[in-house]
Amino acid sequence: MWAKVISIGLKGMEGYRVNVEVGSYVGNDYFKIVGLPDAAVKESKERIITALRSLGYTLSGQKITINLSPADQKKMGPMFDLPMAIAVLLSLHELEAVIPEDTGFVGALSLDGSIQPVEGLLPAVLAAKKLGIKKLYMPLDEGLPVLQLEPLEIIYVASLQDVIGHLSGQWRPPFLKKQEEDENLSSIDYLDFRQIIGHYDAKHALEIAAAGEHHVLLTGPPGCGKSLLAGSFPSILPALKKEAHLEVLSLYQLSRNAYPHSKAPPYRNPHHSASGVSIIGGGQYPKPGEISLAHRGVLFLDEIGEFSKKTLDMLRQPLEDGLITISRTNATVTYPASFILLAAMNPCPCGYTGSNSHYCTCTSKQITAYQNRLSGPLRDRFDINLSLAPIDINTDAATENSEMVRGRVEAARNRQYERYGSEVCNGRVPYEILMNMSPLRDEQQRQLQRLLLKNAWSNRTQIKIIRLARTIADLQAKPAISDEHISEAIKLNTV
Template sequence: MVSKVISAAPIGYDAEIIEVEGDMSKGLPTLQIVGMGNKAIDEAKDRVRSAIKNSLLEFPSSKITINLAPAELPKDGTYFDVPIAISILILSKQLSSSDIENAAFVGELSLDGSIKAVRGILNIVEKIRDSGVSTIFIPTGNAEQAGLIKGVELIPIKNLKHLFLHLKKEQLTPAYEPNLEPLRRPKETRKLINDVVGQDQAKRALAIAIAGRHNILLTGPPGTGKTMLAKAALSLLPDLTDEEIIEVSKVHGLVNNSSTTVHNRPFRAPHHTASKISIVGGGPKALPGEVSLSHLGVLFLDEIPEYPRNVLESLRQPLEDKEITISRVNRTSTYPANFMLIATMNPCPCGYLGDETKECTCTTTQILNYQRKLSGPLLDRIDIVIPVQRIKNKSLLDNHDKNYNIHEELSYKIESSSKIQQKRYNRSNFYNSMIQLATVQDGLNLTDEAKKLLDMAAGKLDLSARSYLKAIRVSQTIADMELSDKILPQHISEALQYRYRDKSL
């Protein structure tokens, strides 16, 4: 007799259907698991045996072979503990195949029979649903996240005995009913942008960057508010849609088995000592890194020149393609990485180049070497570079009250701009920062005067093709924020002010 139980496991950003096959025959009482499983799967033998016995169920004294099909696919994790236990209960005729018809199972077993949450539950449930299975038995700890996926019946289970009684129809467990309230939850109420005194130009540049999802570099001496401005970006970003909440939660669910759903846009701020693998992803299991965990949110690199060169260069591809592909010997995984980069840096190693209150102690060579830590290809992917100058002490209290309502003003402009872009491109998560020359020629309304000014500036400033396109991207966002249906000369002029200067930031 052969038993077959449906399960699934995450493979990269996707998941794969796994069929847990069981066979029982005469011989020494052993449990063998085949199908290219790792050590965690091999250890399932002891977990499953103890869980069945401690659930007051019978573990057969026969030779049992479990196959995880397809056998050619490498498998890891503890997703198959529950399916293996169900397969053994069918082989020992404590359950029948009809009891699990059109159902799938996933979960990790404790020695006492309780069922623990697993990673990647959203990816798993989505894959099983798409395969046509109507009912999925999941750990209770995964119920909140799994409930985001519609179109499939979810049965949360606490322990193996609980599951057994449900399948025998002796003690039925009701299907999980997700919260019908909107998924979005209030963001942090503190409006950090109001805490930044002065810096009107930097605040506007930050708002433009957020509205069009332009990557931005804030540069200036220490203590000018660069980091505070960057952190204020999170409260200015529009709320995630329901679809985006699922998308972000799918990525975060792959790196931890928490039942918490990600309701707000991610803000990731890795330390400058972070390794390349932690930033772009990888490792033995090819898990997502910071660029993917900041998907649809912000990746903040404070003092960006302090990061290793190989880490910074690894950002070029995800900044361009909005996704990252991680290749290993036996696996290639592609994760989304549509994030907005916010970076800060001092103008020189000591930090005081151009500062009015303190003299710079760096040599010209030191300054150039410091600024050259950011390569040309990386700077090409940053649309806005804005200097943040020091505010005089006597102006701190005078300017504070004037900026009290700046959060509401900027939030309104950003939200209005986002709606305009959504209507223009008719695509989700597509912003002005992603437009190409074909889009410029077909869909953007650049006035003759604005084009003439841009062409003249391109000649005098020796703008590259990429810099030319960046100016159009930023000017389109400025026009959207001003509710202008055309790109005017003043929009071009402002956009050109935010370009990177070769000799000095």
């Protein structure tokens, strides 16, 4: 007899529908899985046979063929154990139930019939919702929050017997209390703005960067506070929304990294000795890299001039598109990589060019070669360029803490979300939408064109200035971009 149930396959973060088809006939004992299964899927045969026998079902005298379609997609991981077991029982008439086309199954089987969580479970759930699955049977993963994703109904099961009982109308899943969503970020151990002495202009610039998701390049001599400012930057970012939080958790689960359930945006700070694969992502079966683990958060590259030029140039695609596509022999996958890039570098190899307190020992050729480690196209993608100088430690400490700044940042972002109709900020919204929603006056446009020709700026520089000006206006709750906003944006971009 023949039976079919639905499961979810993963290609990076992208999910696709997998039809688990089973044909069973009387004959010599035979069990075969086809449809480009990897080793983990092939081993499902032994897990399914043993699990079914432990529950009292026998496959003796049956010739069983399982097809995982589409047959041209590589199937990886043990998450197809549960749907294959259910389809086998249906084909043998051991389970009499009508399973709709919009019902899916994911989970790995143990030999005693219990169902275990698997790697990639959360991305599979999010993919199921996008694919129109209305009901999904899956194991409860203690490492993940209890999911409630309307209109998707999630039924948590602990064993194969639970699934059979629920499909037969003889078992009801236990009620799972919804977890409280704590968006209070004050308890997270980030450096507070109040603890940083001086640097008032730099902190204001970082507030603008946080409000509009603008990339920042910090330049200055050693010890002037570049790393300190970058380390405090996550403290002024708003908490992640529900969908964004689940997206971040999915990426961390795929990379096999732990992520706390707090709503704080991720903050990644890889060392300059990190390889290109660890930054961008990759491997035989590509895994997310640092840029994807920083999705919806911050990627800080300290001493960016010490990173390899090849690695830095690979950042250009994700900075432009918010995605990274990794091609390997076994697979081509795309991961989200929409992050705020903070970078810090010295002005020269010794770090003291232009310093009033130290003598620079670098030649002009060495300084030029050091600056050229950051290619022109990559440098052009920084919206804000900050030149820092050492601060007198006797300067009065700041009076504003990060919570106060974060409140203004969140208000500015909400204005952008309302204006654009989605969770997108000025730093990423398509230019056409930006100009339709916030057009410049004719005189402002002519003035920018004159500056463009006079200073030989690229078109990208002009667009960055408009984006920055719009964010400054949002922080001040102004409906239109003024001349003062454009002037401040020019200073931030061209320092």
